[in-house]
Amino acid sequence: MTSTLPEAAAPEVRAAVAQLPAYVAGKSAQSALTAALASNESHFTPLPSVVDTIAAEGGRIHRYPSMGAVEAREAIAGHFGVSADEVAAGPGSSGVLQQIISAVCSHGDEVVYAWRSFEAYPILVEVAGAVSVPVPLLADEHHDLTAMAAAITERTRLVILCSPNNPTGVSISAEALEEFLQSVPPRVLVVLDEAYIEFQRGPGVDSLDFYRRYPNLCILRTFSKAYGLAGLRIGYAIARPEIAEGLRRTAVPFGVNRMAQAAAVASLAAEDEILERTEAVAQERTRVIGALRGLGWDVPDSQANFYWLRPRTSCACNFLTRWPRPTSWHAATRWTACASPWPMPPLMTACWQSWQTAGGSCLGRAPPSEHLHGNTR
Numbered sequence: 001m002t003s004t005l006p007e008a009a010a011p012e013v014r015a016a017v018a019q020l021p022a023y024v025a026g027k028s029a030q031s032a033l034t035a036a037l038a039s040n041e042s043h044f045t046p047l048p049s050v051v052d053t054i055a056a057e058g059g060r061i062h063r064y065p066s067m068g069a070v071e072a073r074e075a076i077a078g079h080f081g082v083s084a085d086e087v088a089a090g091p092g093s094s095g096v097l098q099q100i101i102s103a104v105c106s107h108g109d110e111v112v113y114a115w116r117s118f119e120a121y122p123i124l125v126e127v128a129g130a131v132s133v134p135v136p137l138l139a140d141e142h143h144d145l146t147a148m149a150a151a152i153t154e155r156t157r158l159v160i161l162c163s164p165n166n167p168t169g170v171s172i173s174a175e176a177l178e179e180f181l182q183s184v185p186p187r188v189l190v191v192l193d194e195a196y197i198e199f200q201r202g203p204g205v206d207s208l209d210f211y212r213r214y215p216n217l218c219i220l221r222t223f224s225k226a227y228g229l230a231g232l233r234i235g236y237a238i239a240r241p242e243i244a245e246g247l248r249r250t251a252v253p254f255g256v257n258r259m260a261q262a263a264a265v266a267s268l269a270a271e272d273e274i275l276e277r278t279e280a281v282a283q284e285r286t287r288v289i290g291a292l293r294g295l296g297w298d299v300p301d302s303q304a305n306f307y308w309l310r311p312r313t314s315c316a317c318n319f320l321t322r323w324p325r326p327t328s329w330h331a332a333t334r335w336t337a338c339a340s341p342w343p344m345p346p347l348m349t350a351c352w353q354s355w356q357t358a359g360g361s362c363l364g365r366a367p368p369s370e371h372l373h374g375n376t377r
């Protein structure tokens with residue numbers, strides 16, 4: 001409906017906000033044969049024990065939740081062998097990241113991050129009035145940590161590393177992280193966003209060990225992905241007590257609701273079941289990526305619950321771009337993955353949201369970045 005309000009002088013949003021791209025929600029599933037995977041959610045429903053906890057807590061929502069998410073923080077602290085003072089929770093790890101940026105960045109301060117990476121980084125940085133310093137990924141999709149270290153200036157207050165990286169699925173190695181942290185001035189906070197860490201297999205980074213050795217490292221994690229609580233919104237940071245306290249101070253009051261807090265505690269208690277689920281995803285990931293490589297696709301090693309396709313051959317691009325509607329990407333990638341008549345498993349999908357943000361279009365032309373982002377389930 002068109003607005004009927006008079007056009008007289010009216011309050012305006014800040015220029016930085018007006019210039020932000022409008023949020024484009026991931027497409028929802030259009031039939032039983034497609035699945036909405038744009039946000040890398042878990043395809044597993046929450047654990048039954050967690051659902052029971054949420055239902056019980058639902059009967060108490062006439063009361064505000066614990067302001068500092070005390071029980072959840074204590075459970076997280078116990079799980080990782082740190083103190084609750086070193087934990088800050090928020091409405092999803094994106095909410096926690098917003099708290100981090102408000103806590104450490106003043107207007108005009110710089111935030112260095114790899115690009116492409118999680119779509120929310122530039123938005124959160126710019127909303128805070130800070131300045132984004134995106135550093136392109138290397139050709140093999142790894143973070144260019146040398147270039148990121150070189151991008152640090154007097155104005156840099158924060159560096160965000162994403163491992164496994166969204167959308168490429170590629171992880172940072174322990175050696176590379178060690179070298180990077182040694183080169184970062186201790187006054188710069190380094191956030192290691194490990195939203196998908198539960199899907200990591202094989203040698204990875206023991207981030208708790210790094211955290212104990214590097215006071216300027218902050219670990220950022222979420223219950224949204226492996227734990228299947230995306231709809232409840234709870235994430236957390238582990239950081240030095242004075243930093244964690246700063247994050248709690250910049251939080252929206254009562255920002256983590258009662259059900260989310262209780263579900264987080266219950267989820268940590270069900271670690272074995274979570275491990276079983278992540279293991280199933282990791283095994284399917286190995287199978288799907290192997291099948292794709294067998295078909296000639298260039299797929300970087302993914303340690304997440306999705307993988308990144310870079311169509312290099314004109315044949316692949318032609319195949320993928322001749323489908324008339326965005327939803328057809330689901331069929332296209334699914335067909336490509338299993339080399340068998342759709343809808344045989346495994347399920348894959350193009351990441352429509354990332355695609356659109358990259359300025360791509362499915363309507364008969366290759367997207368500029370020539371990337372596809374698929375999920376395994």
Ligand SMILES: Cc1ncc(COP(=O)(O)O)c(C=O)c1O
Pocket residue numbers: 039040091092093094095118162165166193195196221222223224230233234235
């Ligand atoms: C790398 C990364 N970090 C953080 C998030 C935010 O997750 P949430 O706010 O649900 O915790 C996401 C979500 O897609 C992500 O991909």
